[in-house]
Amino acid sequence: MNRWGRLATILSFALFLLICWAPVAALLAAALSLPFSRMDAAWLPGSRRLFLLLETLGYSAAVASLATLIGTAAALYCWRRSQTLARAARMAALLTAAIPPYLHALAWLPVSAALPGHGAGELTGWLSAIWVQALAMLPFCFGIVLFALDDLDPRGIEAARICATDLRLLVRILLPLLRPAIMAAASLALLLTLADHSVPSLFSRSTYAMELFEEFSASHNAGQTLISALPLMILGLLPLVPLARFWQKAAQRPSRSAAPLPPLQTGGITALLLFASAVFVLLPALALSAALAQHFDQPSLWLQAIAAGAPDLATSAGVAALAAIIACLPAVVLSRALIAHPRTLWWMVCTPLAMPSALIGAALIWIWNRDLPLPIYGTFWMLVLAALARFAPLTVLALAAWRSRMDPALLEASRVYASPARAFARVELPLLAPALLAGGMAVFVLSLAELGASLLVTPPGRGTIALRIYNYLHYGASAAVSALAFCLMATAAIVLLAAALLWKRRA
Amino acid sequence: MIELKEVSKSIGGTLVLDRVNLSVEQGECIAIVGPSGTGKTTLLRLIAGLEPLDSGSILLRGTEVSRPGWQLPPHARSIGFQFQDSALWPHMSLCDNLAFALNSGKIRALECLRRAGIEALASRRPSEVSGGEARRAALARALAPAREIVLLDEPLTHLEHALRDGIAQWIAAELKAANAACVWVTHEPAEVHGIARRILTLKDGQLRQMQSP
The missing domain is CATH 1.10.3720.10 (MetI-like)
Known part of the structure; x- marks a missing residue:
């Protein structure tokens, strides 16, 4: 140099x-x-904060699981099925990734308000927040899994198709090969959800990230806010491990040509995968269009x-x-x-x-x-x-x-x-x-x-x-x-x- | 023209080249053969200045260009290098690839492509030509006139047999016309029969056997 x-x-x-x-x-x-006594008090969360942290973790895990499940299913359905569908799905991922979570909320706020138990039950608010945040995370999960699928060696898949049904291929070959990508997708969704407080707050639910915002707004003490944030930050660092593993592997692998491969024939599961794709491609767009058209x-x-x-x-x-x-x-x-x-x-x-x-x-x-x-x-x-x-x-x-x-x-x-x-x-x-x-x-x-x-x-x-x-x-x-x-x-x-x-x- | 004196190089703790001595005269082509992983490409990369050496020195045209802790940048060595996989820049046309490498206008680049027999493809990008045509373009870049030193890393590998003889003869003619010193690395000694004056075998980090073709 x-x-x-x-x-x-x-x-x-x-x-x-x-x-x-x-x-x-x-x-x-x-x-x-900060004086040591204040550090100690901020670092050790009280029972209310501890409960809030667990609630936030549960909410984030539910969002990550749902988004990864639908994203993986949609990616499996779209993978090399046809050029048009694959292009449409990629374009949908690109465009919907640009929609922030709080705009997804715009589409689903009226639905949530119409649900039975709204206003009284906490569960309705959480379920609505999970659904909306999962829709916002879907494009990222879909993109990561589709990228990993595109990167698989087609010769290995073809060799497996010779000796096994597509359902067995899916369970025994594809899903194990995709495990790092699925973990990475879930980790990314978890990481982004832990740090975001906009969606739960719109459904009248509080999260740990919201608590931090409120604490700083009230105290204007950055140091104390950092110490209060430590449990959340430690939780946020954990998803970086599977993300690092996936990124390092993906980055080292040479890109492969997209050799044509007949679509998977997985019986009843194909219908489920198709449903997931429809949720991914159509639902956010339709819901938002309806909300705007209103x-x-x-x-x-x-x-x-x-x-x-x-x-x-x-x-x-x-x-x-x-x-x-x-x-x-x-x-x-x-x-x-x-x-x-x-x-x-x-x-x-x-x-x-x-x-x-x-x-x-x-x-x-x-x-x-x-x-x-x-x-x-x-x-x-x-x-x-x-x-x-x-x-x-x-x-x-x-x-x-x-x-x-x-x-x-x-x-x-x-x-x-x-x-x-x-x-x-x-x-x-x-x-x-x-x-x-x-x-x-x-x-x-x-x-x-x-x-x-x-x-x-x-x-x-x-x-x-x-x-x-x-x-x-x-x-x-x-x-x-x-x-x-x-x-x-x-x-x-x-x-x-x-x-x-x-x-x-x-x- | 090319001189290696007691050159050693380790990669990842393995001694790949062990006190190698080599001399190539102007107008001489030598071939280095050996199985994969013996250090043939590393030897070329050291001469090109793409890797630092551990000990010894390398001289080009009588001037020292590499020694431990110092090396002349590759672009200042005025050499031609044929990489194993052509390494044509995908965002440039074949003509632009040559013009960039020659640091000249398109006229000279077109002349090189004409000599390679692919002038008609000048405006195409590497992805728009066949493997053989891309290899010819990469060779044209390495063999461009006024390059006195040419390093060829398996220039005929992965080419159809029908193409190989024609390209080998063209390389030989170009080398002769330029009176260039050339180091040709290959797996197959048969490739360089009639072209290389000497064939050396690289084994256990040393250039061992020598034979006249």
Whole structure:
């Protein structure tokens, strides 16, 4: 590595640490400055908090199980069944992944209200929250399992089909081969659900993440919030283990060609798989369309809401675009290092993903709400920093996975024939472009709808579209919510479709 | 032209090359044969500067280019390298692949493709041509005129037998025209009959047997 390469590496590491680890370091500093008695009291949860933690864990586990079950079944049904269906399912996964959980709630709030026992029974609220959050997690679970299925060696599957029925193939070959992917899908759903409090709160249920948000809002003490969050953070770190195993295996495996394979003939199970696919592809879209159409006969209310929400949408889009661009900068170099030292760097890259969003907001306030040469606090940049702290690791992972599957000889050949700068600009960067696009889009879409940290760091006089929708949703599904939800989804869909077209052109 | 002096290299604790000495004159082509995993490709990568060596030194055109702790960057060595799997950049057309490698305009790249017999495919990307055509393009990149040193890593592997003879003869003609020093790594000694002046066998980390073809 030459001098410029070393400098780029140092700057990339510094930028990533500043983005993702400065909040962690700030929280630790705040916690260490607490008197021991307060630390002790915060760390040992009382019986109410302990119950809340168990409830949150049960809720998250139920969401992860349901989403993984339906996602796996849908992926098994769609896998190489037909080009059209597979494409439609992939597109559905791409588009529905961009719908934040609280927008799914928009579609199901009226259904939940109509259920018997609503208002009186806690169970109804929990069941509704589980269902809605599972729908939001479905695309991720479906995507992971389908990716693993696409990666299977077709020769092994064909060999099994010669000597066994498809049902036996499913039980004895496919499911065991898919176990790491299924575990990874469930872990991701668990991780994202543990950190999210928007859906349960809309169904009048509280979770541990919500408790953290409320605690910081009341005390403004970041250190104490960190100590209270420790049980949740430890639970959040556990799913990273199966995720790491899956990612490392998937990243090392060369991509295989999608050889045509006749669809699985699994008797009655096929009907169940088909049902799961229908749930995945159709239900979220139908439910949301119905919710939006409910208020479509009030165009003046829609227009009013859009006019009022336009500045918020512009803020959110600006935050998302900046976060996506900045997140890509350190990822180019960091992804190279992650492949070289996966065991060491995996935790550095992924641990920030286990941080509850409210905690990131609290940390950013602790860092910037003081007399500093850079007047960041109370500005738009707090939102950008919050989005980066939550989602920047995703670009590193996307790029590292892509790099691992690239033929190393391509980069070596460029080193033989061109200077490092020219080889980087003309070969490495164009080869990485699809992964940069994918990672950047993931950050864009997630940042556009980010809520947990924005609730705390949004500057006075400004708002985000997610905040506006969330606030309105507490008063039920109205024309204003429908209009703003439509704007948010349309923005995400347009950007995603543009990215998909660019990807296709590059491929 | 190419000189290796007491070159040693370990990979993962295994000694792959053990005090190897080698000298290749201008206009000379030598072949290195041996089973998989004996270090043939590693030897080429050391000469190309893609790997650091543990001990010894490598000289190209009489100038030291590698020693422990220091090596001239690969691009500054002015060599041609044929990788095992062609390694054509998929986002560029065949013509752009050559133009980039030659650091020249398209006219020179087209001339190289013409010599390789695939000028008509210049605007196609590597994924749009057959394996044999892609191999020809990769070889054209490695054998581009003015490359005095050429390293070939199994250039005929995975090609149909019908294509092999034609490509081998074309490589020989190009090497002769450029008066290049060439190290040709292969599994099959028969491939290099009539082309290589010497055939060396790499075994247990050392270039042992030598024979005249």
